[in-house]
Amino acid sequence: MNEEARRTSAPEDWLAEHGDALYRHAYFRLRDQMAAEDAVQETLLAAMKARERFAGRSSERTWLMGILNNKVVDAMRKQMREQSLAQGDLGDEELEDLLFEADGHWRHPPSAWGDPDAAFEQKAFWQALTGCLEELPARQAQAFTLCEVDGVDGEEASKVLGVTTTNIWVMLHRARLRLRECLELTWLGNRD
Amino acid sequence: MLVCKEAARLISASYHRPLNLGERVALRVHLMMCKACTNFKEQARLLHDAARRLNAMQVEGPGELRLSDGARQTIKDALAAGPPDKKP
Numbered sequence: 457m458n459e460e461a462r463r464t465s466a467p468e469d470w471l472a473e474h475g476d477a478l479y480r481h482a483y484f485r486l487r488d489q490m491a492a493e494d495a496v497q498e499t500l501l502a503a504m505k506a507r508e509r510f511a512g513r514s515s516e517r518t519w520l521m522g523i524l525n526n527k528v529v530d531a532m533r534k535q536m537r538e539q540s541l542a543q544g545d546l547g548d549e550e551l552e553d554l555l556f557e558a559d560g561h562w563r564h565p566p567s568a569w570g571d572p573d574a575a576f577e578q579k580a581f582w583q584a585l586t587g588c589l590e591e592l593p594a595r596q597a598q599a600f601t602l603c604e605v606d607g608v609d610g611e612e613a614s615k616v617l618g619v620t621t622t623n624i625w626v627m628l629h630r631a632r633l634r635l636r637e638c639l640e641l642t643w644l645g646n647r648d
Numbered sequence: 649m650l651v652c653k654e655a656a657r658l659i660s661a662s663y664h665r666p667l668n669l670g671e672r673v674a675l676r677v678h679l680m681m682c683k684a685c686t687n688f689k690e691q692a693r694l695l696h697d698a699a700r701r702l703n704a705m706q707v708e709g710p711g712e713l714r715l716s717d718g719a720r721q722t723i724k725d726a727l728a729a730g731p732p733d734k735k736p
Contacts, residue, residue, distance in 0.1 A: 493719040560651025565684030604699035629660035
């Protein structure tokens with residue numbers, strides 16, 4: 457067995473071992489089944505080509521994710537050009553009016569969620585969170601995933617998504633409002 | 649006087665820019681009186697921390713999203729054919 461073969465498993469096995477994880481990663485960012493499938497395919501083909509360059513410093517999964525991230529950003533730019541997802545934060549303008557009374561008070565005041573570490577231990581929390589992320593409007597979800605999950609800065613995110621940084625901040629705020637509302641409903645089951 | 653809607657905006661804003669003195673004071677006074685916004689502040693923090701962990705987890709465990717059988721087959725065929733410029 458040569459060096460290289462020990463470092464990575466056979467390309468045929470990548471799909472079985474990492475396919476679903478890659479797909480989920482792409483889907484959460486692209487919000488489009490076809491685009492996510494294409495990104496996975498392009499990633500595995502690129503990985504096949506670049507196999508000799510895999511240094512073995514990271515895990516195979518991490519290496520593939522790194523390639524996938526580039527493919528995802530390319531696909532996001534394409535979405536932006538084709539405007540295949542609703543632009544900016546249009547369509548969610550009324551969110552604050554739904555969540556706050558006319559006098560600026562919360563319609564459903566946020567409750568105490570308790571110890572974050574205890575929440576992070578719960579499988580139900582992560583299930584609820586990923587479910588709530590899926591329910592966000594597409595562009596909001598992309599902004600949240602890029603900035604909060606991937607740690608991309610606002611300026612970079614604004615370039616990828618083709619909106620102003622101010623737009624990004626507005627989308628992030630709306631995403632937080634929606635996520636907390638959704639988690640209270642689905643994770644904590646609060647709501648009379 | 650800050651209302652909850654504005655307090656919530658400031659809490660979000662604090663994740664991408666430092667609040668100025670006036671904002672910090674107004675928010676602190678509001679939070680002293682408002683349990684709901686104090687909870688929101690903690691929830692925003694929890695969401696922020698959870699998002700980072702989600703990255704480390706690479707959305708593995710809980711997600712039920714899977715590649716469809718059709719897509720899996722298409723990709724398998726593409727891999728078998730190899731990269732366009734390097735046929736096996």
